[in-house]
Amino acid sequence: MKLLIADDDKISAILLRKHASACGFEPIIVHNGEEAYGQLSREDGPRIAILDWMMPGITGVDIVQKIRAGKKDDKASHYLIVLTARSEKEDIVAALNAGADDYIVKPFDPGELKARLEAGKRILTLTDHLTKALDKAKRLSDFIAHFDQTTGLPNYLSLLERIESVQASPGFHALFLINLDNFKIINQIYGIGNGDLVLNYAGALIKQALGDNVFVSRATADEYAAILPLDGQDADVLNNQILARADKIHEVFSRPFAVEDDLITMTVSIGVSIITEGIENNSDEFLRRADFALKRAKTAGGNRTEIHDFKAEQELQQRYKLERELKAAIEQEEIKMFLQPQCTKDGKAVAVEALARWIHPEKGLVSPGIFIPIAEQSDLIMAIGESMLEQACRLLVDTEDLGFSVSINVSPKQFQDPNYVDFVRSMISKTGADASRIILEVTEGLLIQDVDSIIGKMKLLAECGINFSVDDFGTGYSSLIYLKRLPIKELKIDRAFVKDLPHDKNDRAIVESIIAIARHMGFKLVAEGVETDEQVRFLASRGDMLYQGYYFAKPAPAREILKKYF
Ligand code: C2E
Ligand code: CA
Ligand code: CA
Numbered sequence: 001m002k003l004l005i006a007d008d009d010k011i012s013a014i015l016l017r018k019h020a021s022a023c024g025f026e027p028i029i030v031h032n033g034e035e036a037y038g039q040l041s042r043e044d045g046p047r048i049a050i051l052d053w054m055m056p057g058i059t060g061v062d063i064v065q066k067i068r069a070g071k072k073d074d075k076a077s078h079y080l081i082v083l084t085a086r087s088e089k090e091d092i093v094a095a096l097n098a099g100a101d102d103y104i105v106k107p108f109d110p111g112e113l114k115a116r117l118e119a120g121k122r123i124l125t126l127t128d129h130l131t132k133a134l135d136k137a138k139r140l141s142d143f144i145a146h147f148d149q150t151t152g153l154p155n156y157l158s159l160l161e162r163i164e165s166v167q168a169s170p171g172f173h174a175l176f177l178i179n180l181d182n183f184k185i186i187n188q189i190y191g192i193g194n195g196d197l198v199l200n201y202a203g204a205l206i207k208q209a210l211g212d213n214v215f216v217s218r219a220t221a222d223e224y225a226a227i228l229p230l231d232g233q234d235a236d237v238l239n240n241q242i243l244a245r246a247d248k249i250h251e252v253f254s255r256p257f258a259v260e261d262d263l264i265t266m267t268v269s270i271g272v273s274i275i276t277e278g279i280e281n282n283s284d285e286f287l288r289r290a291d292f293a294l295k296r297a298k299t300a301g302g303n304r305t306e307i308h309d310f311k312a313e314q315e316l317q318q319r320y321k322l323e324r325e326l327k328a329a330i331e332q333e334e335i336k337m338f339l340q341p342q343c344t345k346d347g348k349a350v351a352v353e354a355l356a357r358w359i360h361p362e363k364g365l366v367s368p369g370i371f372i373p374i375a376e377q378s379d380l381i382m383a384i385g386e387s388m389l390e391q392a393c394r395l396l397v398d399t400e401d402l403g404f405s406v407s408i409n410v411s412p413k414q415f416q417d418p419n420y421v422d423f424v425r426s427m428i429s430k431t432g433a434d435a436s437r438i439i440l441e442v443t444e445g446l447l448i449q450d451v452d453s454i455i456g457k458m459k460l461l462a463e464c465g466i467n468f469s470v471d472d473f474g475t476g477y478s479s480l481i482y483l484k485r486l487p488i489k490e491l492k493i494d495r496a497f498v499k500d501l502p503h504d505k506n507d508r509a510i511v512e513s514i515i516a517i518a519r520h521m522g523f524k525l526v527a528e529g530v531e532t533d534e535q536v537r538f539l540a541s542r543g544d545m546l547y548q549g550y551y552f553a554k555p556a557p558a559r560e561i562l563k564k565y566f
Helices: 010-022 033-041 060-068 089-098 110-146 156-168 183-210 235-254 283-299 310-331 368-378 380-398 412-416 420-431 451-463 480-485 505-521 533-542 558-565
Strands: 002-006 026-030 048-052 079-084 102-105 173-180 215-220 223-229 257-259 262-264 268-275 305-307 335-343 349-360 364-366 405-409 438-443 467-473 490-493 524-528 546-548
Touching (some): 002 033, 026 033, 033 048, 048 110, 060 079, 079 110, 102 110, 156 223, 173 183, 183 215, 183 223, 183 235, 183 257, 235 305, 310 380, 335 558, 349 380, 349 558, 364 368, 368 380, 380 438, 412 420, 412 438, 451 467, 451 480, 490 505
Parallel strands (some): 002 048, 048 079, 079 102, 405 438
């Protein structure tokens, strides 16, 4: 062990060196404070020192103070013995207070010197042991903090750190979130112990698919995350690399494996986001995007990969926003009934269709083509349907002497509601509207499921006097057999078939067939979307019907329509 001897008294220094060497130390001698401090500050310098108090320039006690004022970790790294000619108690206390570990009084006794040096050596050795043990404990706790116990893979914390570190590096990286489809069932059937084995195995499979160099971590219970470097910049090139790697993962999972005595197969859903440089994106954001893609993969049925798509996300967010706004609009009664007349070929209005309009405070008039599909997916359609029927019934009561009929659109979801018949009946009795002036417009799609119950409901409503019309006839699934069984009075020729009349050969043929069906089955006809004189003339030459379209009238608020057409 190196020993620093700092003493300006050369004889004293030589004596110290002699005795210290005899005790097995390797002495280094300096004669002033600056040099002593320089030696002690070196990385590989001596760690035990005898420092003479009285030296020119920096004193021994000054050195002690400077060393102790250094970095925290270094405080215990040196064993410092102050050499003093003064034997007064106060001086010794001052040296110890300054941070000295021990002291020797000149002239020294060799036996005492040896004993004090050896005490120092023992303490330094002990310090080293403790430092090493602490290091080891720290590494262990670091490991525990960064690794998952079940799979031995890096954990969520590691993942966050890794995302941040690749984000700081140039180029693109893909963040994969890999979720086991139906892991819960495995856990339930085979128990948690086997569940853990499966999790372990799944982690290994992912590593196998992606290669040992790829960072794979366990993100949450049955979800893994991987980070892969990508080559190139072009979106298609990046996406192809991602899909190729994802395919490898799906492939390794396609092989069956044994759990207890069973062979089972597991599938995974994968959501991917691309990690890019840039400060505005934190690691949470990339995880959120990958998770969004993963949700899409899951909702699409699982066992597939989805790459985060900004456009899809924005669309979805806009949809959610619109849905919230629509909900508020319904509560504030901003959904208003517009009417569009249905006319004879001479332009005389004899009926109207009620069309919903959303009067949006900023956007103005929002078309039902936008908000009805949203309403249909979220149950808001029930409230809209209720409000439209109520507004239509009130209109009927207000126009009792006019006698025209009002067609009201009914979405399949509304009609399938078990309370629908009761709801319509009670609305009619509540308002006192004449049911025989109501035409409910249903679509062919309504008859896809549970036909008998739908027919039953239609019959119940027909018994109250309500009429039915098939909207957008010919655009959906239709069965002439069902048509015969339904209490239907009218078919509506969809605008899509009218639009290119009379020039389009196919549309001509379709429209002629619909007219023939109506004639044979005794249905009335309404042609929708009639915009030109030519269309009216063509249709009128083929059959008897009503015309609903911009050629005669555009949808407008009820009051306007009543004033202008009735
Ligand atoms: P729909 O029942 O087929 O209604 C006819 C649509 O064609 C209406 O669009 C009408 O404005 C439009 N139209 C009528 N004549 C012409 C024309 O000459 N040219 C053109 N280009 N378009 C014409 P709107 O009002 O935007 O309604 C769209 C769809 O929204 C409706 O199609 C209907 O399916 C649905 N809808 C509207 N109101 C309601 C409602 O109260 N309840 C339900 N469930 N659906 C509704
Ligand atoms: Ca309609
Ligand atoms: Ca229609």
